[in-house]
Amino acid sequence: MRAAPFLAGTVMAGMALWTSAWADASLEYAVKAAYLPKFIPFITWPEGSFASATAPVNICLLGADPFGGKLDQEAGALKAGERPVVVRHLAEPDPEASCQLLFMGAGDDPALVEGTLDAMKGRPVVTVTDSGLKAHGVISFVIDANHVRFDIDDAAAMQDGLTISSKLLGLAHAVRQRSQP
Amino acid sequence: MIRTARDWRPSVIAALAAAAVLLAAGVLMAIYQEQLYSSQQVRSVREQAQILAGSVTAAVVFDDHNAAQEYVDALRVNPELEGAGIYSGHGQLMAGFARGTRLPSQVTEAETSFGSGYIDIAVPVSQNGDQMGIVLLRAVTEPEERRIARYAGLILLVTMGALVIAVLSFSQAALSRRARQLASVNRRLQEEMEERRKTEEALRQSHKMEAIGQLSGGIAHDFNNLIMIVKGNLRLLKRKLGADAEHAAAYIASADEALDRAAHLTQRILAFSRRQPLTPQRVNLSTLAQGLSELIRHSVGEKVEITMRLTASWSTLCDINQMENVLLNLAINARDAMPDGGRLVVETRDMTLTQPPPDVEGEFVPGEYVALAVIDTGTGMPEEVRRRAVDPFFTTKPQGKGTGLGLSMTFGFVRQSGGYLVIDSAPGRGTAITILMPRDQEAA
Numbered sequence: 001m002r003a004a005p006f007l008a009g010t011v012m013a014g015m016a017l018w019t020s021a022w023a024d025a026s027l028e029y030a031v032k033a034a035y036l037p038k039f040i041p042f043i044t045w046p047e048g049s050f051a052s053a054t055a056p057v058n059i060c061l062l063g064a065d066p067f068g069g070k071l072d073q074e075a076g077a078l079k080a081g082e083r084p085v086v087v088r089h090l091a092e093p094d095p096e097a098s099c100q101l102l103f104m105g106a107g108d109d110p111a112l113v114e115g116t117l118d119a120m121k122g123r124p125v126v127t128v129t130d131s132g133l134k135a136h137g138v139i140s141f142v143i144d145a146n147h148v149r150f151d152i153d154d155a156a157a158m159q160d161g162l163t164i165s166s167k168l169l170g171l172a173h174a175v176r177q178r179s180q181p
Numbered sequence: 182m183i184r185t186a187r188d189w190r191p192s193v194i195a196a197l198a199a200a201a202v203l204l205a206a207g208v209l210m211a212i213y214q215e216q217l218y219s220s221q222q223v224r225s226v227r228e229q230a231q232i233l234a235g236s237v238t239a240a241v242v243f244d245d246h247n248a249a250q251e252y253v254d255a256l257r258v259n260p261e262l263e264g265a266g267i268y269s270g271h272g273q274l275m276a277g278f279a280r281g282t283r284l285p286s287q288v289t290e291a292e293t294s295f296g297s298g299y300i301d302i303a304v305p306v307s308q309n310g311d312q313m314g315i316v317l318l319r320a321v322t323e324p325e326e327r328r329i330a331r332y333a334g335l336i337l338l339v340t341m342g343a344l345v346i347a348v349l350s351f352s353q354a355a356l357s358r359r360a361r362q363l364a365s366v367n368r369r370l371q372e373e374m375e376e377r378r379k380t381e382e383a384l385r386q387s388h389k390m391e392a393i394g395q396l397s398g399g400i401a402h403d404f405n406n407l408i409m410i411v412k413g414n415l416r417l418l419k420r421k422l423g424a425d426a427e428h429a430a431a432y433i434a435s436a437d438e439a440l441d442r443a444a445h446l447t448q449r450i451l452a453f454s455r456r457q458p459l460t461p462q463r464v465n466l467s468t469l470a471q472g473l474s475e476l477i478r479h480s481v482g483e484k485v486e487i488t489m490r491l492t493a494s495w496s497t498l499c500d501i502n503q504m505e506n507v508l509l510n511l512a513i514n515a516r517d518a519m520p521d522g523g524r525l526v527v528e529t530r531d532m533t534l535t536q537p538p539p540d541v542e543g544e545f546v547p548g549e550y551v552a553l554a555v556i557d558t559g560t561g562m563p564e565e566v567r568r569r570a571v572d573p574f575f576t577t578k579p580q581g582k583g584t585g586l587g588l589s590m591t592f593g594f595v596r597q598s599g600g601y602l603v604i605d606s607a608p609g610r611g612t613a614i615t616i617l618m619p620r621d622q623e624a625a
Binding site: 041 | 308
């Protein structure tokens with residue numbers, strides 16, 4: 001694997017990334033925390049999703065925070081164009097909360113997750129489900145050969161009025177195409 | 182005209198200059214092509230880099246080395262690319278390949294740089310105006326030596342072409358120089374041949390005159406003696422007859438007269454054959470001509486205007502009576518050539534000759550001469566008549582009117598006196614007959 005020699009450098013540089021030596025679970029979540037805000041530039045929300053041109057992009061965390069605050073750090077350093085990226089912690093699923101991304105961790109109750117996914121259907125919210133969960137949102141993390149990857153349900157995204165860039169689709173582990181039932 | 186060797190230079194120089202211009206144009210063309218090619222190459226590689234940068238954004242953003250490597254590997258099919266690399270936002274090499282060289286491990290600036298045999302073109306990977314990473318494509322550029330080698334053949338060809346032009350124009354110049362030389366040599370040869378022909382003809386004429394002169398002179402001399410015997414016997418017969426001679430006197434007188442005419446004829450033949458007894462005396466031809474002017478005027482008649490231009494002051498040695506005969510003869514000939522009148526010029530002049538006059542055969546002695554010329558504005562003579570004019574018994578006058586001895590007698594007398602006779606004539610232009618007598622040196 002070519003990537004291995006570069007790993008030491010990137011980790012030491014403070015970049016929390018995936019690794020071939022998947023020893024530490026906290027590293028896995030560091031990678032996921034880094035990924036979540038990076039999805040934003042590749043996703044186009046339908047018009048009217050934001051209150052104004054400078055309204056923040058909200059990443060909502062349902063239930064416990066598996067990232068240990070790392071997501072807040074990553075998001076704080078990012079801006080999506082003119083918009084700041086804001087992380088919101090939700091104890092309960094709140095359909096009224098203005099979420100653009102909604103992450104559901106592996107530690108959440110599967111029933112709650114499924115219920116929330118059903119509730120969010122048709123809404124312009126990118127649901128992100130953690131690896132280990134049976135139910136899948138628009139984006140679902142998977143662990144493939146010790147690497148953090150993600151699947152994309154483009155058909156669901158279309159139903160929600162979301163457009164996901166082909167660049168991101170190209171990077172996905174698996175994609176459920178729009179034309180598929 | 183033989184042109185000098187300097188003459189070929191302009192054409193050769195022009196040819197060389199043309200070749201140089203050709204060469205320079207070729208070099209400029211090659212440079213232009215080369216630059217066009219390399220700028221096109223740079224543009225095409227930059228476009229490929231931009232396409233890659235556009236599609237690799239997600240892989241760079243998510244730091245997905247595998248995906249990045251897949252994108253880069255797609256470029257391996259392009260043989261123009263020596264290598265390609267994708268660099269993360271921090272400038273670290275994420276993925277790439279290189280065929281012979283090593284890609285830089287870190288690239289932070291999206292700029293173009295040159296290496297030996299390759300060119301690195303880096304373009305930013307950007308998202309929403311932010312630089313997320315860098316794509317670097319390394320394109321093969323031909324090494325300088327190989328490029329020169331590629332054009333060496335062309336340069337060789339053009340140089341050879343230039344040389345061929347130079348050699349051709351040189352040989353062309355040499356050829357035309359030769360042709361000119363040949364033409365001039367040919368002309369000279371023809372002139373010499375013409376001269377030789379004239380000389381030969383003159384010599385032949387001279388020999389002919391000599392032979393006729395000797396023959397007729399010998400006959401005339403003996404004939405003259407016979408006439409003298411007949412004349413003496415006729416006188417004796419007259420005395421013997423005495424008183425009885427009266428009825429025979431008419432016959433005797435008639436025979437005597439015929440004998441006188443025969444004697445006169447032999448005298449003229451002798452004059453032509455230069456055997457007549459001459460008594461040379463010092464004489465000024467101007468004085469002689471002046472003394473004859475009345476007689477000439479009387480002989481040629483009213484219709485002919487006479488001009489005397491007597492400028493000769495030198496004296497010459499000749500038989501005065503014969504010379505008077507000659508001048509009178511020439512004047513009468515001139516009159517016969519101008520039946521409808523005209524102008525007669527009698528001219529004398531002192532002349533110093535270094536070249537033989539035209540048509541003078543035999544040995545010419547350069548020196549001082551007195552010229553006596555009789556010039557008329559008459560009908561003139563065609564060339565073949567002019568050349569035979571001094572032949573004895575040659576005449577153009579009707580039978581019985583001329584003896585054909587006038588000019589040949591003049592010619593014989595002049596030659597016997599050491600002078601020359603020159604006849605200049607052309608049909609319609611009149612005739613000029615010039616007698617050149619050597620100056621009497623003792624009188625000088």
